[in-house]
Amino acid sequence: MSLRPTVDFLLYQWLDAEKLQARERFADHSRETFDAVLDTSERIAREKYAPFNRVVDTEEPRTETEPDGTLRVVLPQATHEARRAYAESGLLSAAQDYDIGGMQLPYTVEAAANSFFAAASISIGSNLLTSGNANLLMVHGTDLQKQVFALNEFNGRWSGTMCLSEPQAGSSLSDVATRAVPDGANFENDPLGPRYRLKGNKMWISSGDHELTENIVHLVLAKIPGPDGKLVPGTKGISLFIVPKKLVDTEGQLTGVRNDVALAGLNHKLGWRGTTNTLLNFGEGKYPVDGQAGAVG
Template sequence: MALRDTLEFLLYDWLDAEALTRRPRHADHSRETFNAVLETAERIAREKFAPFNRLVDSDEPRFDGEKVILPRATYEAREAYAASGLLSAAQDYAIGGMQLPFLLESAANTFFAKASVSIGANMLTSGNANLLMAHGSALQQTVFAHNAFNGRFTGTMCLSEPQAGSSLSDVATRATPDGEDYESEPLGPRYRLRGHKMWISAGDHELAENIVHLVLAKIPDARGQLVPGVKGLSLFIVPKHLVDVHGQLTGERNDVALAGLNHKLGWRGTTNTLLNFGEGRYPVRGAAGAIGYRVGAPGDGLRLMFHMMNEARIAIGMAATMLGYAGYEASLEYAKVRPQGRLPGAAGKNAAMPQVPIIAHADVRRMLLAQKAYAEGALALNLLAARLVDEQHTGAPAGADDARLLLEVLTPIAKSWPSEWCLEANSLAIQVHGGYGYTRDFPVEQYWRDNRLNMIHEGTHGIQANDLLGRKVRMEGGRGLQLLTARIQSTVRRASDHAALQPWARQLEQAWQQVLQATEQAWQWAQVEGSPTRTLANAVPYMQAFGHGVLAWIWLDVATVAQAAAAQSTAAQGRLACTRYFFHYELPKIGAWLQVVAQGDTTCIDVPLEAF
C-alpha cells in the first residue's frame, strides 16, 4: 500500500485523529485540512527531496576553509519545507503556526524522511525551538525559537565531546560569567564558553541566516573547580552569529569554529561536525570565548536538555521507520517484476516453462511480509507516541499525566525498536534484490547505510536499554508500566471478542506476563547483590523482548480495527497478515531473550578480558 493510504488508516481508523478537532486548540481543523497538509507534504517531498536523495549521498558536504558547501538541491528543499509552514505546524497562530495536532505534524514529516532522510533532517531545529518554548525566557523564545519556526535560524544539540561521547558526566566544556554585569543581559545570563563538541549534526552550513547551538557546559564553582557529574551541567544558547534583542544579526561572528567534518556511512547529506567553542579563531567583543546565554538555572542543564533529547529520540525512531518503509516499497516493486526460477513441483522441473516473478516464491514473500510488519508496525508505534504528546498538551488533566508517563516508558522503544528492526527490513530488502541489492544501481543499499546510523543516533541501543530497565519501568513506583499493561489488557479483551483473533489475544497475554515476571526477577538480583550490575548486564535482551511485546500489542490492536473490513479490503487483509506473521514468527523470540534476563545470566560480566 502507498504510504498515504497507510497513514490515513492509522490516523483516522486507528488513532481517531478527528477527535482532536473537538478540542478548542484544534477546532479550526477537520479531516479535510489534515488531508490538505498531508497532500502538501507529500508533494514537496516528491518534487524537492526524493529526486536528490542519491545526489546528496554521493556529493557529500565539504569545507572550503571558510564555509560548508552543499548541493544546491539541499538549499531548495529546505526553502520549500520552511515555506510550507511545517516547521511551525503545531505552534500557536500568534507566532505563525497552524495549531495542528503534533500527530499530524509527525505524519506529514514521514514523507520527507522517506524521500531523503538526510535532506529532511529538520528534527533538531524543531526540537531546539520546542525546548526553548518550554524552558526559555520570553525573549529567548521570541529571538531564537520563533526565528527557528519561521525558517530564519536552524538549531543543533551539542552534548557529546571527543573524550566523553555519551558519558555526559565527563563533559569538560566550561562556561564562565562574562563580566560583572553578566546577569543583566536581556537574552539571558551571559557566559564565555570554551570546549569541544563532537558529532554535531547540522553543526555548520549556509542553509539559514544563523545556527543556534544548545550547548551543555559546566560552570566553575567559587573555587574555580568544575562540579563533577551531570549535576554540574548547565544549558546555554550559543548562536553562530550574535543577534540583538529583535533577532537581527549584529554582524559579529561568535567564537564557534568548525574544526572538521565527519564523513559517515549514511545520512551523508547532513553535515556532521566537530566544533570548537572559544578557541580564539573568531574573537568576539575583544576577547576569546564563545558567548552563550544560560537557559534556566545553573546545574539544570541535563534536565532541560532531556526535553529535546526525548523528542529527538522519537524523531530518530520515525526516521528509521521510514527508511525501512522505503526499502520495503523498493523491494516489493522489484519482486513483482524480476523473473527468476519456477515454483516447486513437477512443472517447476520443466525448463521450458516460463520463469515466475520472484514474489511467487515463499521465501521472498516471507522477507516482504517481515519488512511490512516491521515498517508498518513501527509507523503505528511512532504515531501512537505522537498521539500521546497531544494528550499531554490538550487532553484532560488526569489523562494528560497518564499520557506523559506512558510516553516516558515507550520512548526507549519508539527509538530503539525501529532502529533495530527497520534496519533488518533494509537488510531483507537487499536480500530480495539479490546481487543487485548491494550495487549502487538500486536504492536499497543506501537505505541500509542511512539506517545503520540510527541505532547510535541520540543514544545507543545500550543506553536506551539501561534507561528502560534501569529507570523507566520503575519510575513513579512502576506506574508507567502499569498503565501500559492496562492498555495491553484492554486490547486483549477487545480482541477476544473476535474468534479469529482469540489465539493471538491469549498469546499476547501470556507473553506480556513473561515480560512482567522477567522485570521483577531482574530487579531481585539487584536486591540480592546490592548492585544493579547483574540486572543491567542483560538490559538489551530485556528491551528486545519488551519491544516485541509492545509491537505485538500494536499489531493486535490494529487487527481489531482491520478485522471488520477484511472481507472487502485487501489492505485490511494485509494488516491481518502482518499480525499473523508477527505472532507466528516474531513474538516467540521473546522467550530466549527473557531467559537470560530472568536468570541474571553473567556470561558477559564473567568473561576475562584476556579471553577476547
C-alpha cells in the first residue's frame, strides 16, 4: 500500500499546506514544488531504502581491527548508497535559508518528505540526527560554529550525533559523569569557542562511528567541575560541547589530527542495524591531542 495518498491528504486536505505560500518566506513555493520534493523523497526511499530493509537486519554493523589496534566500522553497502542519495537530494537542509544552500521549505513539508524514509527503513535513515544537531547549532552556536560545523552537516560532508546517555546513568541528566575542564590558560581564546578537554564514556550513541562521511560532529553533554574540582550534584554545571571526531580549522578543513574519541564497541540494537549504535570513550588517551589525553571540545 502506498503512503503517498495518506501524505497528500494530511498535507493538503487536513493541514492545508498550500496556504503557507502566502507567507513571504515561502512565496517561491507552490503545490508543484511541494509535490516535487515529495516525489523525490518517495523515489529515493523506494529505490535506496525499502529494498534493503531486510538486508540491514541480517548484515548488522561489525568492527575490524586495524594494524594499529583501532576499531574500524563496517556497514552494509546499502547504507552508504542510501545516505549518499539522501544527502545529494538536499533534504538535510530542506527547511534552511536559500543563502546557506537550503530550499526554504516549510518544516511541515520537510517532515512529510522524511516520512517516506521512516516507512521504507527507519534503520538505515539516521539522517535526522544530523539535521537536529545542525539545527541546534544554528540557534545556539556562534557565527563561526554555524559556518564550520552546521553548514558542513547540512551540505552532507559531515554527520552529527547526540551524546547524552552514559553506561552508569542511562539518560539521567543528574548522573552525567563526563567532565570537561578548561584546556590551558588561554582556553577562552580559541576562535571556535572556549576550548575544553572532555573525559568520560557515552553509551547507545546512534551513528557514533562510521565511514559514511568525512567527519562526525558529536554534541556531548558534560559537566564543568566546581571550584573544588568536583562535579556539582544534579543537573547544575552541565554544558553542551562540540566534539568533532577529527579536528578542524576555522575554514572547516580537516587538520589531520584525530580527536581523542575512541570507539569502544557496538551495541546490538534490535531494529536499528542499518547504522551503528555505539559505546564511545572520550579522553581515554587513545588519540592524544598535543600529547595530552582528553577529547577537545
